[in-house]
Amino acid sequence: MRPTLQAVAEAVGVSRSTVSNAYSRPDQLSAALRERILDAARQLGYPGPNPTARSLRRGFVGSIGVLFTSQLSYAFTDPFAVRFLAGVGGAAERHGTSMLLVPLPPAQTDARRAVENAAVDGFCVYCAADEEWALDVIRERGLPFVTTAAREDAGPDDRFVGIDERAAAHRIAAHVAGLGHRRVALLADAVLPDASTGPVTLAGADEVWHPTTRDRLAGFADAFAEVGVDWGKLTLVSAAGNSRVAGVAAVAGLFDMPAPPTAVLAGSDVLALGVLDALAQRPGNTNPPVSVTGFDDIPEAATAGLTTVRQPAEEKGRIAAELLLDPPTDPAAGHVLLPTALIVRSSTGPVPRS
Amino acid sequence: MRPTLQAVAEAVGVSRSTVSNAYSRPDQLSAALRERILDAARQLGYPGPNPTARSLRRGFVGSIGVLFTSQLSYAFTDPFAVRFLAGVGGAAERHGTSMLLVPLPPAQTDARRAVENAAVDGFCVYCAADEEWALDVIRERGLPFVTTAAREDAGPDDRFVGIDERAAAHRIAAHVAGLGHRRVALLADAVLPDASTGPVTLAGADEVWHPTTRDRLAGFADAFAEVGVDWGKLTLVSAAGNSRVAGVAAVAGLFDMPAPPTAVLAGSDVLALGVLDALAQRPGNTNPPVSVTGFDDIPEAATAGLTTVRQPAEEKGRIAAELLLDPPTDPAAGHVLLPTALIVRSSTGPVPRS
């Protein structure tokens, strides 16, 4: 048995309160007594107050949870998510708070349990595809939370940090449309809940599963509608995951079709890089160049010359954590819209004359 | 006030034990009663057993801690650390365990407190420079832990996963020595506790602060000693952090010295990439090529054509977590040495004739 605070109290011959004070409120006792207590504790091998017991009594834990839709291991694979985490981590660090990464098991029930059981004082919910249930659990627990995707049912007290996905998507799509592209493919992850790969047919962008993906695709579609290319004329391609290889796999065969797309708008940089990989791997590689765009502006995008939308990743994480840790008094300040920028690089160009 | 288990018990007219069982041991009551209880809970807005109270009572938390020496935000900047985390996350996920990332505040006392207060069932200690105190705290708490750096004072029950740093470093240095290089610089982070940048003088590799850095530098030195270049003839360069920019800064001016080094052996890939950046930025850039080596084989190393030592990053994390979560019965199995490989790419070549 590890010694408890009680044991230390007995050893020194004082009450438990006094030992507790020696640790948590040093001003409540004489320095001499405090030293005596701390010495005794050292001698007994008492490691200080048990964190769990302390949390129970105090009513807070000192750590915030980060919730990902996808597998935790996936999160570390996505450069954007990693930089978001770095931002959260920095803020947590400054606050003396730990971050709990909560993996969500595949089964709905287990996932619920995971959120119910997380010992945290609040949650950063990183754009979950199907997050309603998670938010319900969090609300039921009475914990504060911050989301990174705008929500229709957001209450006045709900905190949010993110970008105007649809407007940003519109902007980059308008750039591509302005270059003359009309035969265009839209590539995204989480179009349907079933992670299918390759071209899929949907009646409209509003049927897309993942809210962020939905907004981005809607923004793309907006811009093309303005030049007379409506949803039905766009090729929608689903990727089975947000990764480079998923991007490669998704566009397999796409450019061998009759009248292949002259441009691919991807919902993320990693997918777009996958498209560039796929194009580079094409035998002969003598085809007319295809324009490709991404989203996020991860570091690799610059190297690859990818035209993309930049959003501040670390800042997003930092603000999410700060919104959680220092709730603004003014509820309006709890809704932060970050700026985005269209970054034009070499991956987009005018439609080649065929 | 959020309803407690007690409130649910009263509402249904059963004892607290029964409500508790409804959640934690469904086989202990009839399905009908269980449904009634769960319904009442839903109605009252009871979010399920309080995780903290449950942990206190049960004696375990259901999450493992990951301890980084450096700032938490740094950890996400280092690609190797990120892949390590991915490995830990994958294993944790499979286990239904959360990971707590514990930031260590700069002040020693606060850092101690952070480790003492972390609500976890064990720790993965990711190569901390000055980890003794942390391990002491962990031991005092009676928590299991896994380290990723070999330790001299390791007890028979101490768990470890890592590589033979010194041998791996020896191997890559021997490659460079074999190419004829004799005027060589060794570049590393955490050479001294004070994060100085630029050339420093040390009596020997054993004076290096960070244990891993120490082993690697010792391995480099071993190989050069074999070809008659002893420690005093090597240029030791300290970087103020493990990052690309720290690498650039550290070697500033290095190649403008009389008789500049023809090769730089870095203690990590990011530092080596920084050296390549620095070399690429040199005005004129007409100097004879400098050979550069890294360590870890992060993805960017391949793109940059960096000669380096490969070690399995994710696997390291995965095994660390598994060693913690499923302690092997045979204590010898608690000490895992991972394989490394010398990856020769274009960044190393023969000494140019001057």
Added chain:
DNA sequence: TTGAAAGCGTTACCAT
């Protein structure tokens, strides 16, 4: 400055 008492919300054992 110190101590006594009353929980914090739950679970586990042992009866029934």
Added chain:
DNA sequence: ATGGTAACGCTTTCAA
């Protein structure tokens, strides 16, 4: 199958 009771280890009034 269900309930009573006793912890789990600590903090925090409040009174001395």
